[in-house]
Amino acid sequence: MTVADTADYLPFVLRGIYVTIALSVCSLLVATALGLLGAWAKLSKFSAARGMAETYTTLVRGVPDLVLMLLLYYGGQAIVNRIGDATGLWERAELDPFTVAVAAIGVIFGSYMTETFRGAYLSIPRGQSEGGKALGLSGWLLFRLVLWPQLMRNAMPSFTNNWLSLMKTTALASVMGLENIVNKATAAGRATHQPFTFIAIVLIIYLCLTVASDVGLRVLARRLRVAETI
Amino acid sequence: MRNTLLGLAGAIGIALMPMMAVAQDITFATEAAYPPFNFRAADGSIAGFEIDLGNALCKKMNRNCTFVAQNWDGMIPGLLVKKFDGIFASMTITEERKKQIDFTDPYYQTAAVFVAAEATKIDFADKALGGLKIGTIPGVAQCYLEKAYPNASVQVYQNAEDMFLDIGAGRLDAVFSDRIQLDFGLLKTERGKGFAFQGDPVNEPGCFGEGIGIGLRKQDTELREALNKAIKAVHDDGTYKAINDKYFSYDISGK
Numbered sequence: 001m002t003v004a005d006t007a008d009y010l011p012f013v014l015r016g017i018y019v020t021i022a023l024s025v026c027s028l029l030v031a032t033a034l035g036l037l038g039a040w041a042k043l044s045k046f047s048a049a050r051g052m053a054e055t056y057t058t059l060v061r062g063v064p065d066l067v068l069m070l071l072l073y074y075g076g077q078a079i080v081n082r083i084g085d086a087t088g089l090w091e092r093a094e095l096d097p098f099t100v101a102v103a104a105i106g107v108i109f110g111s112y113m114t115e116t117f118r119g120a121y122l123s124i125p126r127g128q129s130e131g132g133k134a135l136g137l138s139g140w141l142l143f144r145l146v147l148w149p150q151l152m153r154n155a156m157p158s159f160t161n162n163w164l165s166l167m168k169t170t171a172l173a174s175v176m177g178l179e180n181i182v183n184k185a186t187a188a189g190r191a192t193h194q195p196f197t198f199i200a201i202v203l204i205i206y207l208c209l210t211v212a213s214d215v216g217l218r219v220l221a222r223r224l225r226v227a228e229t230i
Numbered sequence: 231m232r233n234t235l236l237g238l239a240g241a242i243g244i245a246l247m248p249m250m251a252v253a254q255d256i257t258f259a260t261e262a263a264y265p266p267f268n269f270r271a272a273d274g275s276i277a278g279f280e281i282d283l284g285n286a287l288c289k290k291m292n293r294n295c296t297f298v299a300q301n302w303d304g305m306i307p308g309l310l311v312k313k314f315d316g317i318f319a320s321m322t323i324t325e326e327r328k329k330q331i332d333f334t335d336p337y338y339q340t341a342a343v344f345v346a347a348e349a350t351k352i353d354f355a356d357k358a359l360g361g362l363k364i365g366t367i368p369g370v371a372q373c374y375l376e377k378a379y380p381n382a383s384v385q386v387y388q389n390a391e392d393m394f395l396d397i398g399a400g401r402l403d404a405v406f407s408d409r410i411q412l413d414f415g416l417l418k419t420e421r422g423k424g425f426a427f428q429g430d431p432v433n434e435p436g437c438f439g440e441g442i443g444i445g446l447r448k449q450d451t452e453l454r455e456a457l458n459k460a461i462k463a464v465h466d467d468g469t470y471k472a473i474n475d476k477y478f479s480y481d482i483s484g485k
Contacts, residue, residue, distance in 0.1 A: 005272075008272035011272075012272060015274070073304075074304065074307045074311055077312070081312055092312060094313065175301055176301075177298070177300050187270040190264070190265065191272075193415060195391050196395075
């Protein structure tokens with residue numbers, strides 16, 4: 001029994017990139033959907049919707065990501081088991097770490113996105129929607145043609161920030177045993193007794209991912225700005 | 231409407247049937263981070279002494295077994311919420327843990343020992359160990375240190391790897407931990423040069439308990455009986471010795 005070689009573990013660790021990217025993208029979709037819904041609720045004329053959205057953002061922004069993840073992973077499993085025992089529908093239904101991570105990260109960043117979209121909406125000058133109405137637009141058309149493009153443009157900087165910190169938050173999911181790059185690098189570090197090498201690899205991978213998305217989002221932001229210059 | 235609902239419930243029930251059948255397989259959780267007992271092979275599979283032993287036990291029981299990786303902190307919570315059926319992760323049988331879970335008979339027994347630079351002299355008669363800064367990991371090693379050397383300056387690490395980094399960096403004068411772990415994780419590696427075992431291995435039952443067992447839920451008595459029988463069987467037919475010798479140059483069975 002000898003200690004294994006570092007290079008042998010490289011493909012194993014690199015395969016974790018796929019999981020990290022998939023988790024980031026799925027969580028972003030959930031967060032964006034919740035954010036739009038939350039912003040709509042906060043700006044709604046129904047006080048019940050406003051109250052619910054307010055409770056959601058206050059509660060979720062006050063809970064550490066890690067705590068929520070562990071709570072959902074172990075506590076959620078206990079609840080799923082209890083439902084299974086009570087109804088007899090299943091004996092064992094596994095809550096897998098990927099789903100739990102998407103739910104936890106999606107819910108947490110949904111609350112940040114709520115504020116992003118709400119702020120973006122509020123910074124659209126009132127005259128824009130009045131002007132739209134004067135042109136005979138109303139309801140859905142007014143929203144789609146006048147407000148939505150400006151909403152997206154205003155939201156971009158904060159959206160980019162949220163995305164970058166969301167991507168780094170996915171590292172936490174390794175505590176549930178999700179085999180992302182952090183989890184795999186830790187395992188490889190233990191097996192080879194070379195933890196530094198693998199921590200450095202993770203650092204470089206995260207840097208590449210954030211730089212790439214920074215460039216991508218900047219291009220997108222420029223395209224969204226086009227309308228402004230006309 | 232009522233019929234549709236009943237039909238739907240039936241369809242869900244049928245869809246879930248295969249899941250119930252799968253429950254017959256045994257899932258063991260391991261850390262996959264404690265070589266040579268459990269670790270990741272380069273292809274990503276989980277390997278080690280415990281995986282070989284576990285597969286041998288399952289063969290004796292004619293059951294299908296799988297190993298899943300699980301963080302140490304989540305071992306007992308995960309077992310209790312049925313994420314898996316057994317903890318096969320070098321977990322020491324202790325009174326504290328027995329309040330929550332059950333264990334099989336021990337499948338190996340280990341001892342803890344000090345490691346320090348060859349030039350370091352540890353004064354074992356001193357309850358403060360001469361003021362040296364000692365690193366250890368939670369569990370049996372920490373328990374023994376606190377009992378035997380209450381005045382020593384002890385730093386507790388989440389895992390052995392971090393502790394090894396710190397003794398390499400000179401932040402610690404000595405470490406006290408499992409003999410096999412120190413042997414493979416430190417002394418046998420490049421960075422273990424100049425370090426050596428100090429003093430005799432200790433194995434005091436107050437902290438070290440009865441050995442290492444497979445952790446099981448209290449209600450799963452049938453599984454425990456089956457595993458105990460299988461442990462005895464692999465000892466009797468020499469399978470245990472063959473697996474032991476594949477990883478260690480000494481007998482770790484504690485028998």
